[in-house]
Amino acid sequence: MKATIKDIARALGVSIATVSRALTGSYEVNVETKERVLAKARELHYKPNIQARNLLKRKNNMIGVVVPEFITFFFPEIIIGIQEVMNNAGYQVLICQSNESSELERKNVEMLEESMVEGLIISVAKESKNIALYQRLINEQMPIVFINRVLPDLEASQVIIDDRKWAFKAVEHLIKCGYKRIAHLAGNEHLSVTQRRVQGYTDALKAYDMPVQDKLIMYVGIQQDRAKVGVNYLLSLKEKPDAIFAVNDPIAIGTILELRKRGIKVPEEIAVVGFSESPTGRILELSSVAQPTFKIGHVAAEMLLNKINKPGIPVETVVLDAQLNIRSSSIPIHKKNKGPS
Amino acid sequence: MKATIKDIARALGVSIATVSRALTGSYEVNVETKERVLAKARELHYKPNIQARNLLKRKNNMIGVVVPEFITFFFPEIIIGIQEVMNNAGYQVLICQSNESSELERKNVEMLEESMVEGLIISVAKESKNIALYQRLINEQMPIVFINRVLPDLEASQVIIDDRKWAFKAVEHLIKCGYKRIAHLAGNEHLSVTQRRVQGYTDALKAYDMPVQDKLIMYVGIQQDRAKVGVNYLLSLKEKPDAIFAVNDPIAIGTILELRKRGIKVPEEIAVVGFSESPTGRILELSSVAQPTFKIGHVAAEMLLNKINKPGIPVETVVLDAQLNIRSSSIPIHKKNKGPS
DNA sequence: ACAACCACTGTAAACGTTTACGTAAATTTA
DNA sequence: TAAATTTACGTAAACGTTTACAGTGGTTGT
DSSP states (O other): OOOOHHHHHHTOOOOOOOOHHHHHHHOOOHHHHHHHHHHHHHHTTOOOOOHHHHHHHHHOEEEEEEESOOOSHHHHHHHHHHHHHHHTTTTTEEEETTTTTTHHHHHHHHHHHHHHHOOEOOOOOOOOOOHHHHHHHTTTTTEEHHHHHHTTTOOEEEEEEEEEHHHHHHHHHHHHHOOOOOEEEOOOOOOHHHHHHHHHHHHHHHTTOOOOGGGGGEEEOSSSHHHHHHHHHHSSSSSSSSSSEESHHHHHHHHHHHHHHOOOOOOOOOOOOOOOOOOOHHHHHHBEEOOOOOHHHHHHHHHHHHHHHSOOOOEEEEEOOOOOOTTTTOOOOGGGOOOOO | OOHHHHHHHHHTTTHHHHHHHHOOOOOOOOOOHHHHHHHHHHHHOOOOHHHHHHHTTTTOOEEEEEESSSSSHHHHHHHHHHHHHHHHTTTTTEEEEEETTTHHHHHHHHHHHHTTTTTTEEEEOOOOHHHHHHHHHHTTTTOOEEEESSTTTTTEEEEEHHHHHHHHHHHHHHHHOOOOSSSEEETTTTTTTHHHHHHHHHHHHHHOOOOOOOGGGEOOOOGGGGGGHHHHHHHHHSSOOOOOOOOOHHHHHHHHHHHHHHHHTTTTTEEEEEEEEOOOHHTOOOEEHHHHOOHHHHHHHHHHHHHHHTOOOOOOOOEEEOOEOTTTOOOOOOGGGGOOO
16 A cells, blocks of 8 residues: 555654655754654655645646647647646646547536646637537636637637738738739638638738639638648639648648649649648648747746636737748749749 | 535535435435435536545546657557547546657656556657666556557566568568668667667568668668768768668658759659658658557557556557558559659 | 743644445334 | 334545644743
8 A cells, every 4th residue: 555644654653744744844843853754755655645735725736738639740739838838837737639529629628627627728629619618617717728729709818820910921922922813722611710811811812902702712621631622623713723822731731732643733833822830841842831839838828827826817819920931832933944843 | 615515515404425425326315305416516516526536536537648759640649549548438648748858758757656647658768768767666556558669678568569570561562672772771779669670671681582781771760850861871872772661751751851852763763661651651652651559549548447457467568460551652663664753 | 930932743623525334214024 | 013124314434635723841031
């Protein structure tokens, strides 16, 4: 059986209070007895029972994280950012993935609630219907920070990037390269990032006096295999696009592969730009908007700690900076003879 | 303040025992009082305090997982496999990454130990020096299962694949394609998977009466950026290789990119085969050995549950099956005119 | 010589549960 | 109708800590 504070006390003929004081070090206790206690603790392989302490302190130093997936680099990097801050603050992080399922997301959040985590960092599934759940948690004073993907109708703290602005910049880049018929493969229609990136796309076209054509926008989704249907559609148009702005890197990558399969050269015939730069995208020389993943994690974690330590702190939205990285999937039209395969 | 079982008891004028029985449902309690208790519990937003229960039951339904990284798909998929089994069994999973650092690995394990997890699933960092730590934990009856990367001198339960066999098959495939000078970019020298894959490589050459040449083996490491030095070296040889078997996909991918950069065609001039198939590898049409990631997670989790529930169960090694997927990075020599770019 | 103080340690309550045990009332059995 | 059984509930201990409070014996100050 595991040794407890009582075993040490009994073995030394002192009270458990003295043992506790010796072990925690905080209180007044004779140096010599302290030594004896520590020695006996080592001898008995004593490990404090954290649950007893937690019960007393009404804390458990755990927070929960729910993300739609952690297969691709994006959320894993954010999570590492979260853990760096949280572990430093003495917290453990329970990580769950909803696998883009609203139902599993709900189950995960409820599991975390049952585990009595002190706070939550959440990025919602693409079809999340859990507003009521989050609203209840917020009402019950559960500290929550949303990252990247947020629910539009929920008043909660968030860490995001300016999707509209960076979609604008990506499309502006294509315009400046000389592309004339720029299509957009958009994500799931009611996902907030989708909406903001579509907005950036149309805003950029308008800003440069180019026509915004509904038929050049298709809502395909956010997973790589969904790119195919988008490419099929765009290539079936009478006037085909000469550039495609994809809602994210997976769709952009799927697009490039699908175009290649049909023998269409990127960027010679069609240029492609992605969003949320990924390692695979980098390898394919895909231009993309890079998000500051680790920083998102850091900032979200710090905001959460703040909420935990100062209950009732007001809701806050932090908008982080991003970066457009231009690679050879989108080069100026007049240089195209020099482009890579 | 959070409502407790006492609050409910006081509000209804019954004892806390009755409330507890009504809530857990297991014991003899009048249907009507049970209803009253449940109603009041809902009214007061009662949530059971799991730490009190844990303290009493001397359990906390948590296990820990430590992996070298979870940025690439490999460990994330394993972790999902682990979580599927563990969550089903009512366990929470604490996930840590050592970032390939022996030191951080140790800290993580110690953190998990302090959190009093009931068991551990571990894949060690490439330079892990924590044998003594694991030996102590095993001696102290901590249930541990090692996956994928194991420490050679530690007698512990493991879930692995037969690295030698599958390296053999990969190299055999190159031999059957007609390649004559097959090089091997190996991983970190004292990592067990490295050793076993090198063994498979040399065994295959021997089995087909081909010379095993030390100069065609280079221990470069396991991260993509380490491929460059390997390629540099191999291309500096008087007799250059016509095929490269890489210790893993990142090295294989780095190799392909480096070869491309130098204008060397894959597989026309040099074929490449990887190991532990990755999404990026698939996109680059890289032949590779696919590991059953989810299954590794499932099996490891089930073994761990078994160990937790039946203390003293003997050490066990499970060897899972794998699969060699052939793509256009390695095609038979006589077909090379048909090969893709 | 007595009060005041100090350094150290013990007693006991508290955190929120579960559950063995006891018991009163209600019901069944002979 | 008395004994036996069942039903429903209360009492209290237990899980392993931390810590307020209350000593105890010794030292210092006057």
